[in-house]
Amino acid sequence: MDIQDFFAQSCGRWFSQRTSHHLAFKQTETGQSQLTIELVAVTDPAVIALCEQYECDPALASCGARVSWDGTMAWDEEKHQGSTVLVTIPDAAGATTGKLLREVGYAEKTPVAGKYVMGEDGALTLITEYETMYSEERLWFASPNLRLRTSILKRFGGFSMATFCSEIRLGVTKPPEQTATAVASK
């Protein structure tokens, strides 16, 4: 699976169950949200504008997507809504690593370019370094309809939070599909 396949398979509507383990406090916070992921053509004005903001050549962009979310976290009970555009810029033609541009940073509200690594095991790793913060996120598909994510967040050099999301594709009439290794198929 390459980065284009990963983006294509991520498209659609997802129900996301999210759990954050606050490591210093030994406490758990849960939340739920709906995610909508749509592909955006690399020639789209939103992609070009984002590339220009990061001083990247838009002709090098390999993938574009718009991610929208609508959810709640237990502690503040506020609605969390928003959307962002993501663009990938491979390090070289055919490279499995590159830059990830986002309109809004994952943990801070200032634009920041991350790094991505598309692993041989089909997992996508995203690394974002902020001035006082470091986040590493791993996303992978357990099946076409079940996507999992973990992330760890460091602040000032110490681990502060570990987060897990399980994301079930919405709009499929049966439960998340089994993979080729499912026991029922044996």
Next chain:
Amino acid sequence: MDIQDFFAQSCGRWFSQRTSHHLAFKQTETGQSQLTIELVAVTDPAVIALCEQYECDPALASCGARVSWDGTMAWDEEKHQGSTVLVTIPDAAGATTGKLLREVGYAEKTPVAGKYVMGEDGALTLITEYETMYSEERLWFASPNLRLRTSILKRFGGFSMATFCSEIRLGVTKPPEQTATAVASK
């Protein structure tokens, strides 16, 4: 990191925060436990007995460990205590894959041999197939003092549960150690 390194680094006492996402019910269950992991010599009577139970040659065992836990899950509020012995039998000398023998199955109480794969990225994957159940677990170290685990469980061919554990080493006086990539070291 090979399987021996992974076992050695796992030794000690850990505070484990556990979250299970019940996928069909879209519900979350949390729990906490203390884990104690000790190495057991491959010549130990417990290792030899386990190998014989699985009809494996004890001389092929590469690692042994005893894992004890003491915790609670929110839904039943009962104490969950127990311990198990684990033994690894590589597929060949120096192989990164092999069999994992356990006294007590992870999800069922009958002995069952699993498969392990020690990945190049330092993550250990454990796969256990039961008659009506399939579990795949991934364990990795974010740092020497922070171990993360995810698992997915299928019943009758459909995904039923996704679980995440963050495990902080106990008995260290400072927060979980930063890795080489920590921002503070830059």
